[in-house]
Amino acid sequence: MKRTVTHSPGRVFTIGGLAAVSGVHLETIRYFERIGLLARSERSAGGHRVFSAGHLARLNFIRRAREMGFSQNEVRALLSLSDGELASCGEVKALAENHLMAIRRKIRDLKRLERLLSATAAQCTGGKTPNCPVIEAIGNA
Structure with a gap:
């Protein structure tokens, strides 16, 4: 199991940096973006994708939920409940x-x-037998 890494709120990561600190493969990060589990990254002035500490926290949440065996839909529901201002602990x-x-x-x-x-x-x-x-x-x- 990967160790959770947190960084200062102002820190930004390239996709490779995000993959390195989170323990999540690059293609998996792209997939999570594509299906909407992870917000799309911003682009730097040079056109590079830039991820925030918020992306890292959310990616760590997704990774931990998946490690606990939650399905993609369950992770989506957990994120939705977590994102809500009045998240229902009962739900x-x-x-x-x-x-x-x-x-x-x-x-x-x-x-x-x-x-x-x-x-x-x-x-x-364990021997040779036809049956x-x-x-x-x-x-x-």
Whole structure:
């Protein structure tokens, strides 16, 4: 997990600098701009893209939310709630609780798959045989 870096409010970054301090790839930054998660950058007098400390803070928020497994739409909703003057903590809590329930469902499904695969692999002798239990289990699923 990347460490969060903050800078003074007046500091500006090129896209490469923003990528370096945020740990987010250049193309991902461009993608976030294109889909509206990150505000479009300003241009310098020389035509270079210039990002502010606000861009960095928002990019760090997006990165952390994605690391927590929030979907793109959930990140958009969190940003919208965060940007609002009267952000509803209740709405954020509901979003987080729904996400948590989805994670718990995935964990249950993964544990079930782990048990199935473990039992199937235990039946395999590892030798040369025309009837491989793993292949048979996959074929019969």
